[in-house]
Every structure is written in C-alpha cells, then in structure tokens.
Amino acid sequence: MSPRPHSRTLAFVESPVQLLNLLEWAHHHGLRGPAPEGGPALEGGRAPVGGRAPVGGSVPVGGSVPVGGSAPEGGELTVVVLSPTDPMTRGQLRRTADLARDEGYRVRWEEARGGTTAPFHTIGGLAGPLRRADRVVMGDPFSRYVQLLLTITRARDLVVVDDGTATMEFVAQLARGERLVRWHRKGGRRGPRDLLFAPVSSSARRRLTPREGRRVEVFSSMPVTETPDGVTVTANDFAWTRARFGPPRITKGADLVGTSLVETGVVDVGHYLEAVRALARSHGATRYFAHRRESTEKLHRLAGETGLEIVRPDLPLELTARRGPIGRTILSFPSTVVHTLPLALAGTGVRVAVCDIDPAWLTETASPRAQGFLSGVTGTARDVHRLAGVGVA
DSSP states (O other): OOOOTTOEEEEEEOSHHHHHHHHHHHHHHTOBOOOOOSSOSOSSOOOOOTTOOOTTOOSOTTOOOOTTSOOOOSOEEEEEEEOOSOHHHHHHHHHHHHHHHHTTOEEEEEOTTSSTTHHHHHHHHHHHHHHHOSEEEESOTTOHHHHHHHTTOOOSEEEEEOOTHHHHHHHHHHHHTOOOOOTTTTTSOOOHHHHHHHHHHHHHHHHTSOBTTBEEEEEESSOOOSOOTTEEEEEOOOHHHHHHSOOOOEEEEEEEEOOOTTTTTSBOHHHHHHHHHHHHHHHTEEEEEOOTTSOHHHHHHHHHHHOOEEEOOSSOHHHHHHHSOEEEEEEEOSSTHHHHHHHHTTTSOOEEEEOOOOGGGBOTTSOTTHHHHHHHHHHTOSSOEEOOOOOOO
C-alpha cells in the first residue's frame, strides 16, 4: 500500500525497534521530512544524547535523500516518540531518534508517562495533528496509549510497523476478530483496568479493520500466516539498515542474544541462567547482548555464573550487529531477532542459531499459549539453524 502523494503522516513509536522499523517503512515508501515552516524541524524539544554526535550522519537534517535515488515523493513524515520511563529503552530511543533526524524527519519527543498529568498534556497536544493527519503509523496496536489516540484521528490510512512477535499475534487476532491481548497475557483473567479500558480497545480494533474509505497496512519481517480481509501486508527486508551500515567486521567466536522472557514471567530465572551457561559452554560464546528489558540483578548474576561479557547495546540489535563487530555465529532463544537478524546480516556469512524453550523451563504462571507461541516463532523463522536442546538440571 503506497502512501498517497503529498500526504501528512503522523507516526507513534514507544520502543527503539518500533522506530527502526518505522525508518524501514519510510525508506520503502520514499517518505521525506516535513518542510520547515519558519521554525526548527524538531517540535517538543530534542532529547538529550549526552553530547554525543548523531550516529550514521550521512544525510543532513532537512535533506532526506534515499540511498541511490532522488528526493522521495511519498509524502511527509513526523515521528512522535511516546517516551517510556525505563532508562535503557529511553537511551536506545534517543540514539535511534538521532538516526531519524539524520534522515530529515521531524521528531517530537513526548514525556508521555512523566507523571499523573502527562497523558492529558500529551493527548491534548497531539489532538490537532491527529485530526489533520492523512495517515497514522503505529508500532504497538496493543498499547493503550496508541488505542486511545486512534479514537481521535480521522486518518484514512492506518499502518502497523513491526514490533516483533507482537505483530504476529496482532495480525492473527485481527483476522479472527478477537480482542487485542498480548500473547504472554492471554488466558489470564481481565483485571479492573482491562475492563475499564475495554470499550477503547474494541474501538481501536474496529478502526484497524479495513472498510470502504479506510486502508490498513502491516509492514513486517515476521511471518504472517493469517491475513485479515482487506489488510495489505508489506515485507520488511531491512533495506535501509543494509544500505546505511556495514558490512560488519566478523569475529571468529559466537555471540549470545538475551531475552526478556524471565522479566515477562514466562521462563523461570534458574532454568534460563543454566540454559545460557550450557549454550555458552558448548558454542564458545564470549559476549551476551542484553535485551533492553533485562533486569540489572539478573545480568549481574548471569555474568558471575557464566563469565560472559555483558553488552548493553545503545541501538537496536539489528543496527548493532550490522555495524559490527559481530560473531560468526549468533545464538538466540525464540524471539524477534531470529527473523530480523538474517535479513539485516544478509550476505555477511553470519549464522543465526536458535535454541527452543523447553516446556520444563516455563513458570507456573506462564500463559497456556506460551509454549505453542514460542515454538511457532522458531518454526516459522527462515535462514536460521535450529539447535538441539540444551541440558538443564
């Protein structure tokens, strides 16, 4: 679904991966940043980055020109960052937002969760732009913030860009006409807040269902097996990432990619640490790339028990790996990266290997769907090597 020429696009992101995939979508469709209107390109204030120079500044702000082409004609894009409170996520978002500015896009940084009155200020300040937008792009259709904003917009085009495995679940739920629930929460009882917000969630699901006069696109590198009627699915092949960065320097060893399955209550921490230790020992891994949501306590324990060097990337892993250095083998548990890294590292010779989650590792409170969903994440991955199970006592 190509954007209409000369249209105004407003995009909402809440994580670094969502912002990266928004940049991939904009590159694919040839969008540009808004023309200056007598003032600075950035609204809402530039997020501080500690005085560090922007990453990958090959294109000056205000002069977005795609690699190997002329100025795009796909309309104008303004990015709204609904900033979370987690320090690691905020740091990666700031760095990724610099990449968006380097491409000439206007970035509006909203302290959307900065106190009890912040949501009212944020929504009030965005009401006008939302009503004027021809297209709204979002990274997380499960987000209550985004669902609330969808009740304001009159946009005829709605786009969902990749948010990893959540995108797979969103498309499947939309196709089946189900309520929007994150996969690791499905099966549990709805709390008072869920019931209170249910009308807004139902409204968002209806808005995300195509009908006459409204187009819906899903831009994803994840496998989509159930396509809702009328939804356009566009493949994300990480063309922008490969054009802007790399190829990386490849090291001889192996790197291990962390996951937040412990933090989301799916996998028991003791079994997880033992699995990491076994993988590192059997494959000679020396570095552990931490997920931005992994707890400091767990990472300290992991470093002490495994001897792995803990790396906290300041950009999404797809960009970190593409910039290098990166191991010749990347080890991962079922997660988004088993789908994205083979695309971002295409042609480099890097091998991505995935280790399945043993059912015995799941917590008692894990969703009944957890094992099947995680197995599906691994089973549908392309260009990855599936590892034999690791022994955990």
